Amino acid sequence: MRLTPRKEEVSAVVALLESQDFDSADQMAKAILKEAGEILQMRDWFALAHTWNDGSRGLNWAPFGNESEAVAFANKIAIGGTARIIKLYAPGVTLANIDGKKGWKGYCQDAECGHAPNVHSAVAAARGACHIPTCPCGQFRK
Ligand SMILES: [Zn+2]
Ligand SMILES: [Zn+2]
Structure with a gap:
């Protein structure tokens, strides 16, 4: 999942790193992960929906940060069938x-x-x- 951090996202994490509100590294790590989850939920992602050659439903993968990442993944795994890219709105x-x-x-x-x-x-x-x-x-x- 390729992503380019945005300025405001970096600032949100830096604010947590510089905060004096945490009693332990554990607490800080949890807060950072929660913040990252919120940040990721504010982004659109791409999924790869796969169909086997016989037309049966295949495997689906996500999230990808952009379409070319999804295509590169599909080419790398090369399991046959067809796949299409689906945009997942934030x-x-x-x-x-x-x-x-x-x-x-x-x-x-x-x-x-x-x-x-x-x-x-x-x-x-x-x-x-x-x-x-x-x-x-x-x-x-x-
Ligand atoms: Zn207003
Ligand atoms: Zn208002």
């Missing part, structure tokens, strides 16, 4: 578009908001106010 992004994702790049940086750009008004009169009924945000903040 469940974290879909959830964040509903629930918001405070402090996450691409989402509103207003401390009480964190909602997706597309739930903020595009009407000039509303000045980009957030449409989520319980949200006090008056303007999308980058």
Whole structure:
């Protein structure tokens, strides 16, 4: 699973590494792994869905960071049959578009908001106010 770490992902892990909140290396390691899980859930992945030559359902593999990684894997294992690449959309992004994702790049940086750009008004009169009924945000903040 090939991935290029993004700046904000690196910062999130660095913040944990530099934190004084942990009593042991074990606790810190757990927090870092949880953070990494959350980070990975905010990314799209690719899967390889395989069919044997007789048309029966084959084996499926995932995740791959991009299509060429999936193709390289398929060529390497060379087990016959055919395979197709399926894009797996990030469940974290879909959830964040509903629930918001405070402090996450691409989402509103207003401390009480964190909602997706597309739930903020595009009407000039509303000045980009957030449409989520319980949200006090008056303007999308980058
Ligand atoms: Zn909001
Ligand atoms: Zn907002």
